[in-house]
Amino acid sequence: MRDTLQAIRELARLCWTTDRRKLVVALLLMLAEAAAAPVTALVLGSLTEAVSEAHASEVLQLGLLVSLLVIVGLTGNHFAHVLYFELGAQAFLSLDRELIDLSNGSAGIAHHENAEYSDRITVLHQELNRISSNSMVALWHSISLAIGVVCTTALLVDTNPWLLFLPFAVFPPVLLGRQAERIISSCRHRMAHHTRAAQHIIDLARGVSSAKELRVLGLRSMLQSRHAESWREITRGLWLAELRATVLRVAGQLIFAVAYIAGTLLVVRAAVQDEASVGDVVLVIVLAAQVNQQATTGVTLLREFQRLAETLADLRWIRALVGQRPSSCSTIEAPSRLIDGFRLRDVSFHYEGSDVPVLRDVNLHLPAGAMVGIVGENGAGKSTLVKLLCRFYAPSTGVIEVDGTDIHRLDVLEWHSAISVGFQDFSRFELTAGRTVGVGDLPRLDDRRAVEEALDRTRASDIVDQLPDGLGTRLGRSFSDGTELSGGQWQKMALGRTMMRRHPVLLILDEPTSALDAQAEYQLFRQYAESARTVAERAGAVTVLVSHRFSTVRMADLIIVLSGNTVAESGTHAALIAADGVYASLYRLQADQYD
Numbered sequence: 001m002r003d004t005l006q007a008i009r010e011l012a013r014l015c016w017t018t019d020r021r022k023l024v025v026a027l028l029l030m031l032a033e034a035a036a037a038p039v040t041a042l043v044l045g046s047l048t049e050a051v052s053e054a055h056a057s058e059v060l061q062l063g064l065l066v067s068l069l070v071i072v073g074l075t076g077n078h079f080a081h082v083l084y085f086e087l088g089a090q091a092f093l094s095l096d097r098e099l100i101d102l103s104n105g106s107a108g109i110a111h112h113e114n115a116e117y118s119d120r121i122t123v124l125h126q127e128l129n130r131i132s133s134n135s136m137v138a139l140w141h142s143i144s145l146a147i148g149v150v151c152t153t154a155l156l157v158d159t160n161p162w163l164l165f166l167p168f169a170v171f172p173p174v175l176l177g178r179q180a181e182r183i184i185s186s187c188r189h190r191m192a193h194h195t196r197a198a199q200h201i202i203d204l205a206r207g208v209s210s211a212k213e214l215r216v217l218g219l220r221s222m223l224q225s226r227h228a229e230s231w232r233e234i235t236r237g238l239w240l241a242e243l244r245a246t247v248l249r250v251a252g253q254l255i256f257a258v259a260y261i262a263g264t265l266l267v268v269r270a271a272v273q274d275e276a277s278v279g280d281v282v283l284v285i286v287l288a289a290q291v292n293q294q295a296t297t298g299v300t301l302l303r304e305f306q307r308l309a310e311t312l313a314d315l316r317w318i319r320a321l322v323g324q325r326p327s328s329c330s331t332i333e334a335p336s337r338l339i340d341g342f343r344l345r346d347v348s349f350h351y352e353g354s355d356v357p358v359l360r361d362v363n364l365h366l367p368a369g370a371m372v373g374i375v376g377e378n379g380a381g382k383s384t385l386v387k388l389l390c391r392f393y394a395p396s397t398g399v400i401e402v403d404g405t406d407i408h409r410l411d412v413l414e415w416h417s418a419i420s421v422g423f424q425d426f427s428r429f430e431l432t433a434g435r436t437v438g439v440g441d442l443p444r445l446d447d448r449r450a451v452e453e454a455l456d457r458t459r460a461s462d463i464v465d466q467l468p469d470g471l472g473t474r475l476g477r478s479f480s481d482g483t484e485l486s487g488g489q490w491q492k493m494a495l496g497r498t499m500m501r502r503h504p505v506l507l508i509l510d511e512p513t514s515a516l517d518a519q520a521e522y523q524l525f526r527q528y529a530e531s532a533r534t535v536a537e538r539a540g541a542v543t544v545l546v547s548h549r550f551s552t553v554r555m556a557d558l559i560i561v562l563s564g565n566t567v568a569e570s571g572t573h574a575a576l577i578a579a580d581g582v583y584a585s586l587y588r589l590q591a592d593q594y595d
């Protein structure tokens with residue numbers, strides 16, 4: 001019960017901070033509407049007596065009063081509904097915003113690989129969309145219900161003090177309803193991974209990127225049967241839970257029905273013995289029906305609040321997992337100019353949930369101003385090393401220092417704005433071409449000259465020249481006026497982004513040119529290297545190139561060869577060839593392919 005009450009308090013606080021004026025007006029309308037129903041019952045009782053005693057003028061007055069109360073009851077709710085619906089949308093928009101913030105506002109990305117996180121965020125996202133209006137409706141109805149219950153109880157007790165047991169008879173259905181909701185909620189959480197699997201299949205089936213493979217591999221019916229399998233699991237689980245919940249709810253309602261019949265018989269008997277009037281009988285029948293209605297509403301509202309409590313509990317769990325807001329972690333500023341560069345000291349790393357080290361005892365010095373190439377077979381740990389340098393993960397042991405300071409002691413937001421990275425799995429921002437590149441340096445998002453220079457440096461200006469509205473052309477398929485680019489063109493736009501920041505201290509290119517041919521990649525990296533050297537002279541920046549193409553990597557000042565989860569060799573191209581080790585043999589192998 002405590003969690004439900006806490007959820008109601010949180011919801012009320014959310015409404016208050018969102019728009020207190022709307023909250024107060026909606027509340028007043030709701031009060032009028034809530035009071036209208038029991039007062040109507042009272043007036044109906046008097047009206048019945050006036051009719052039976054044939055008091056025409058009283059009948060007329062009471063009839064008008066009943067009409068007025070009915071109008072208030074109907075319209076008050078209607079207007080209040082408009083207000084609290086809007087208030088709900090505003091309030092839950094802020095929670096949606098928090099969800100985006102929690103997913104992407106943290107320094108690290110480890111939570112994205114946590115299965116429980118994925119399950120909970122799936123449920124949370126679905127629930128936030130659903131409860132945005134439902135919870136608000138529940139909040140208002142619970143206020144109206146509370147007023148209604150007080151009025152109804154007072155009228156019942158006034159008619160016959162024994163009838164006090166009727167409002168108490170709502171407890172069994174309410175408590176059993178609560179238990180029923182618990183059963184459904186735990187089932188929903190148990191089914192979350194099936195829901196996610198089904199959603200993944202739908203995404204695959206709808207997605208443009210998978211459309212080609214699905215056709216060639218003939219995977220349509222396999223997807224259909226796997227989707228059906230997931231849904232069968234979900235519906236079987238939910239059906240059983242719903243069945244158990246229904247049994248509990250019906251049991252609660254039956255208990256109340258017994259009390260209802262007993263209450264009615266009590267007044268009928270009193271009327272037969274002339275201890276109560278016909279009006280009293282009508283009043284009690286109407287009130288008992290209202291108590292029944294209130295109990296049903298109470299169970300529904302409680303169910304809604306319980307779902308809200310579950311949702312808010314998921315939100316709290318995710319907040320705790322994702323951790324503190326990065327800005328509050330540290331106040332040490334990231335260096336704007338490097339003197340020594342980066343040093344990795346005994347760095348080992350394994351991903352969460354695995355004991356197998358992806359990197360082991362890595363000791364490296366990436367000197368300020370150097371261009372560093374990283375090579376190694378698939379899965380050697382190149383991208384992982386890049387992610388550690390970006391601070392998306394912390395080393396399991398060891399430290400990474402920049403100019404003698406552990407990078408994890410730096411303000412992470414500053415660190416992220418001091419580096420520039422082209423990722424292997426880059427994003428396709430479906431914005432205008434100019435902004436797709438401009439987001440590489442947000443303060444200069446719409447700086448046309450800066451964008452053009454960045455595109456020049458990545459040899460991507462010709463792509464924009466061919467677009468119907470140049471930099472103003474919207475890219476991508478999500479919009480009807482969007483222009484789609486080829487894989488290589490998207491990559492060049494992503495590379496342009498990495499060229500936007502003026503003075504990064506670390507430039508990383510993690511195979512962002514895989515869609516380009518070897519010659520194009522070489523030319524591009526050469527140009528990139530020239531720009532990088534200019535940046536390096538100004539800021540002592542380190543440039544890291546990750547590539548499987550040795551023709552590209554050989555231009556680096558320092559080449560690091562990763563093998564067997566650690567650094568197998570490092571040195572210049574000439575030194576590594578002379579050493580005749582792993583690098584030399586891989587280099588020869590690739591060179592032979594081009595002969």
Ligand SMILES: Nc1ncnc2c1ncn2[C@@H]1O[C@H](COP(=O)(O)OP(=O)(O)OP(=O)(O)O)[C@@H](O)[C@H]1O
Nearest residue numbers: 113351354358376377378379380381382383384385
């Ligand atoms: N998020 C993750 N969770 C668990 N294991 C991971 C994760 N990312 C990578 N790995 C594992 O870590 C190892 C190194 O992966 P990494 O992506 O760093 O290799 P790589 O050298 O960049 O490979 P490639 O050349 O294929 O891009 C692999 O065995 C991979 O399965």
